[in-house]
Amino acid sequence: MPQKADKLLPIMTGQPVIPVLKIARAADAAPLARALAKGGLPAIExxxxxxxxxDAIRIAAAEVPEAIIGAGTILSARQYDQAVDAGARFIVSPGTTQELLDAARASDTPLLPGAITPSEIMAAAEEGYALLKFFPAEQAGGxxxxxxxxSPLAGVRFCPTGGITAANAASYLSLPNVICVGGSWVAPDELVDAGDWVAIEELARKAVAAAGA
Incomplete structure (x- = not known):
């Protein structure tokens, strides 16, 4: 299957929230990944x-074996290859291009590409992609x-990201075509900057518990 869903689906179904991280200091990567994994969110983007x-991907992948490190905001085949070389186990892109589809086809590392409109989703499905990122979720209609x-696109399932918060995550997770959500609220910048890994671990635990409620 072009998408390598056998590798991607267990990651998406393994936890309700995939933390989406913008790491400014590579030194934060390992303790951040470790805290999120301890809190029940081992897969991170x-x-x-x-x-x-x-460098953050490389460090987290090497030093935190209990974590599943993914790379996001991948826009080109070059970035795809760089992320895989750094240790990423899944790739996420905000949209879908033929260049990225070709890179994914040549790689053992699965791609979660973005799509919003029915036409984009149908085009991705024609390429064999039934697992998609829906971005930016809130801005695109929520x-x-x-x-x-x-109903009309029942064969496709999504990981919506963009504007997802602790307050609205449940409204997405209740949908039949949503597997998980992506969000940054479990690792806010101020806690990362302060190195408050205990607080981030607790936010991860709360996210898991809320999704199961």
């Missing part, structure tokens, strides 16, 4: 939005929009 992102897609 480190976005390529900072200068230290690839849970109500995703619910409307669940």
């Amino acid at each position: 480190i976005t390529l939005r900072t200068r230290d992102a690839l 849970a109500a929009f995703l619910k409307a897609l669940s």
Whole structure:
């Protein structure tokens, strides 16, 4: 299967929230990944939005074996290969391009590409992709929009990200076509900057508990 869903699906179903992280200091990567894993969120997405992102992926992958490190904001085949070389076990992109689909086809590391409109989702499905990122979720219509897609596009399931918070995550997770959500609220910048790993671990625990309530 082009998407390698056998590798991606266990990651997406393994936890209700995938932390989406923008790590400015590579030194924060290991303790942050460790805290999130201890809190019940071992799969994390480190976005390529900072200068230290690839180093952060490399460090977390090497030093925190209990974590499942993914790379996000992947925009090109070059970044795809760089992230995989750094140790990423899954790749996330905000959209879908032929270049990324070709890179995914040539790689053993699965891709979770983004799609929003029915046409984009149908095009991804034609390429064999039934697991997609829905981004930016809140700005694109939120849970109500995703619910409307669940019947006509019943074969596709999503990980919505963008504007997801502790307050609205449950509205997404209740939908039949949502497997998990992505969010940054479990690791807010101020706690990362302060190195408050205990507080971040507790936020992760709360996210897991809230999703199971």
